[in-house]
Amino acid sequence: MSMLLTKRLARSLWRTKLRLSAVILMVAVGVFAGITFGAYANAAVNLYDEIYDGDEGVNLPDVWIENSIGTWNESTSNDLCQSISSEWPESELTLQDCEPRLILNGLMYHTNAEGEEKLVPGVWHGIDEGEVDSVWMPTDSDMSSGRLATSQTEIVIDSHAALGMEIDVGDTIVLGAGHGKKHYTVVGIGFHSQHLYFSQEGVMLPAEPGTFATGYMTDTGLERLANLEAGSSNRLLIDITGTPDYDLQSTDKNEGEQL
Structure with missing residues (x-):
């Protein structure tokens, strides 16, 4: 009986560990994506401000x-x-x-x-x-x-x-x-x-x-x-x-x- 309870407890802990690992992984991916896209957005804004600005810009056709x-x-x-x-x-x-x-x-x-x-x-x-x-x-x-x-x-x-x-x-x-x-x-x-x-x-x-x-x-x-x-x-x-x-x-x- 105790062996059966031990196995069930181990399976329960393993499932909990898997769920926790999945949550941590999703949080890490979300943070990385946020930092990456934030840096890209900042760089893109600066790039577009410069590329279209004044006499040094590209003067896009309308x-x-x-x-x-x-x-x-x-x-x-x-x-x-x-x-x-x-x-x-x-x-x-x-x-x-x-x-x-x-x-x-x-x-x-x-x-x-x-x-x-x-x-x-x-x-x-x-x-x-x-x-x-x-x-x-x-x-x-x-x-x-x-x-x-x-x-x-x-x-x-x-x-x-x-x-x-x-x-x-x-x-x-x-x-x-x-x-x-x-x-x-x-x-x-x-x-x-x-x-x-x-x-x-x-x-x-x-x-x-x-x-x-x-x-x-x-x-x-x-x-x-x-x-x-x-x-x-x-x-x-x-x-x-x-x-x-x-x-x-x-x-x-x-x-x-x-x-």
């Missing part, structure tokens, strides 16, 4: 128009911007700029530490004026360095990709887009508003190191890579003067004037 099936030539994109300017309604939302941009999917031919060449999917931005949605290269950060690309053989590599593939300023990389394959000199490492969450389009999870790359070159540099005529673009970036509050169509709330 509206963009995308050609998803091809590219416009220089004459067509200029005509579109002129039409947008002339048809712009009179309101407090004043048109500041309409800037053509060329953005293409491509490849990076990357040689890893074992000497094996890998084809890494990438997105290349050909930036002409760069007044709207510019590359962000904070001078007080260890995650960026160098300068913007100024010639057609230079490129700025996104900091995420540079870190994941151990690319430094001064390195030569090989890129592809369309039927082209060219060498580029890395003159800078920076960030871009479209790739702050560093993942491929349509993928929820962030890219693993060495599996995705983005780079920012001159418009002539990307035209050279993709064998396109001068002035080609597939996106129009429209900027409104200042930072007005306007109604976001994706929400039920009325944030301001409809754009």
Whole structure:
């Protein structure tokens, strides 16, 4: 009889111990998650305050128009911007700029530490004026360095990709887009508003190191890579003067004037 009671007591204590361990584990996970997300939120707030702030910010486009099936030539994109300017309604939302941009999917031919060449999917931005949605290269950060690309053989590599593939300023990389394959000199490492969450389009999870790359070159540099005529673009970036509050169509709330 005493043996049976002892076994029951042992089982009861074991179940209690398991429940207590589960509770402690859940509390530990909750505390860790709270600290992690709190630190991320604080860092993100500071990052976004800086990246969008003043003359040193990226100047996000308020509206963009995308050609998803091809590219416009220089004459067509200029005509579109002129039409947008002339048809712009009179309101407090004043048109500041309409800037053509060329953005293409491509490849990076990357040689890893074992000497094996890998084809890494990438997105290349050909930036002409760069007044709207510019590359962000904070001078007080260890995650960026160098300068913007100024010639057609230079490129700025996104900091995420540079870190994941151990690319430094001064390195030569090989890129592809369309039927082209060219060498580029890395003159800078920076960030871009479209790739702050560093993942491929349509993928929820962030890219693993060495599996995705983005780079920012001159418009002539990307035209050279993709064998396109001068002035080609597939996106129009429209900027409104200042930072007005306007109604976001994706929400039920009325944030301001409809754009």
